[in-house]
């Protein structure tokens with residue numbers, strides 16, 4: 178076994194132990210055959226995600242929080258939608274439900290027209306890995322994995338995908354975000370904007386239908402934030418990826434097709 182291989186193994190071990198909150202559910206491997214996203218020539222109003230009468234209540238020992246209250250929302254294929262609203266109004270909760278990372282207290286979530294209510298954790302993990310890419314405010318990269326290894330992480334859960342194909346997909350995704358010259362760098366050697374590009378490449382590598390981005394420019398200065406916004410817009414327009422983005426930035430939101438505003442767990446416009 179080569180030293181490099183040992184290092185990978187160790188790093189992946191680190192990944193599981195330190196970032197289990199992010200990836201644990203993904204170890205339930207996708208069992209369905211892999212499919213690329215549909216081309217964008219399908220009719221504009223094909224629902225890719227539909228939320229019906231969604232309620233999410235968080236119950237702790239002392240307090241019950243209604244994070245989402247009777248939310249009805251449809252995201253169509255190819256759309257770029259912004260979600261706006263004050264802190265604590267339920268935006269991240271909404272994204273975690275859309276991303277099948279959490280279950281609603283009541284209501285129905287449909288992905289590509291199919292309700293996921295009855296899906297097992299394993300099936301949900303498979304669907305999530307196949308169709309959804311996540312981008313977070315603080316990047317959530319693994320510091321001791323190189324850029325290309327970070328991008329490969331979600332592909333490790335694709336049953337039957339060879340190491341060669343993983344690497345090829347990661348390099349293609351890095352090329353799309355303009356980071357071909359940084360594949361061997363480590364996150365600590367990159368600017369915030371570059372780190373977010375790596376995170377976007379990681380989200381793209383699996384060929385998702387949907388990218389869910391939770392305040393993706395929240396940690397960036399305005400110039401880098403604009404770069405990331407332009408990249409997401411380009412991916413939406415050129416690659417046909419559906420994007421749902423939480424943002425506090427009105428200017429960014431105005432660049433997207435639709436702005437959905439939340440207040441206190443409810444959609445207000």
Ligand SMILES: Nc1ncnc2c1ncn2[C@@H]1O[C@H](COP(=O)(O)OP(=O)(O)O)[C@@H](O)[C@H]1O
Pocket residue numbers: 235236237242243244262263264265266267268269270271
């Ligand atoms: N895991 C949790 N347990 C208990 N309460 C939570 C949890 N996650 C979020 N909340 C509460 O739900 C509400 C919505 O939170 P969140 O979706 O993170 O809002 P936003 O992203 O709009 O700032 C807040 O009142 C928050 O405190």
Ligand SMILES: [Mg+2]
Pocket residue numbers: 268269270391
């Ligand atoms: Mg939030």
